[in-house]
Amino acid sequence: MNTKLVYFAWVRERIGKGEEEIELPAGVVTVRDLLNHLKTLGDEYENALQFPEVIRVAINQEHVEHSEKIAGAREIGIFPPMTGG
Amino acid sequence: MVTVAPRIRVQSQDFDLQAEIDALTAGRRDIGAVVTFTGLCRDEQGALSALELEHYPGMAEAEMLRIGKLAIERFSLLGLAAVHRYGKIRPGENIVLVIAAAPHRQAAFDGANFMMDFLKTSAPFWKKEHGADGSQGDWVSAKDVDDAAREKWK
Numbered sequence: 001m002n003t004k005l006v007y008f009a010w011v012r013e014r015i016g017k018g019e020e021e022i023e024l025p026a027g028v029v030t031v032r033d034l035l036n037h038l039k040t041l042g043d044e045y046e047n048a049l050q051f052p053e054v055i056r057v058a059i060n061q062e063h064v065e066h067s068e069k070i071a072g073a074r075e076i077g078i079f080p081p082m083t084g085g
Numbered sequence: 086m087v088t089v090a091p092r093i094r095v096q097s098q099d100f101d102l103q104a105e106i107d108a109l110t111a112g113r114r115d116i117g118a119v120v121t122f123t124g125l126c127r128d129e130q131g132a133l134s135a136l137e138l139e140h141y142p143g144m145a146e147a148e149m150l151r152i153g154k155l156a157i158e159r160f161s162l163l164g165l166a167a168v169h170r171y172g173k174i175r176p177g178e179n180i181v182l183v184i185a186a187a188p189h190r191q192a193a194f195d196g197a198n199f200m201m202d203f204l205k206t207s208a209p210f211w212k213k214e215h216g217a218d219g220s221q222g223d224w225v226s227a228k229d230v231d232d233a234a235r236e237k238w239k
Contacts, residue, residue: 006141008139008140008141008209008211009139009211009213009224010224058141058144058209061141061143061144061147061148062144062147063148063207077141077144077209079141079209079211080211080224080227081206081226081227082205082206082207082208082209082210082211082227083205083210083211083212083224083225083226083227084138084140084169084181084204084205084208084209084210084211084212085124085169085180085181085201085204085205085208085210085231
């Protein structure tokens, strides 16, 4: 099953696209696993996610911790800390 | 007492402060205090020509709604509205509006303050700076002071 990934702000700019659908390898269980997997997909991903500890993630449009399991996620948002208001 | 629902909007166009207050207070006789906060784009001593606001459509509204419900419950608000703009915003223009209504002033002040502190750190919006010299600047960095402001409500 494919999972939709959406990127925002400098994560989007560095990866070079706003969204994509990817098939997750079997070993990818948590958000942390996903970020580590994405870093292997190319220089642009490595550049965007080189400091994964600052990256924020939302599953189905709700904030989650990096330890959260991603099974069943329809949409995963990956973005920098927020600066609105 | 029936709990009110937050009035949340995310839009590119400007908002009218008085119209938003009127929508919150129309027909009400129990509201004794209305506090409003408006965030504007400043020019950073002439260095900035515009801010570009990016948002996560759907989640931005959902997150503002979640925060708004928390504020209404925690401070027993009689009304709460929040409008956040996106797109290119120039110095002097509005970015964000929060209105809190309550029977007395303290809850209205606290409700608006709480809403803004959480909105800044949890609602998925990002600011990019455009320089007055035509340069496309950097993304604004998140500030520790904003995280600290949120922590005080724990």
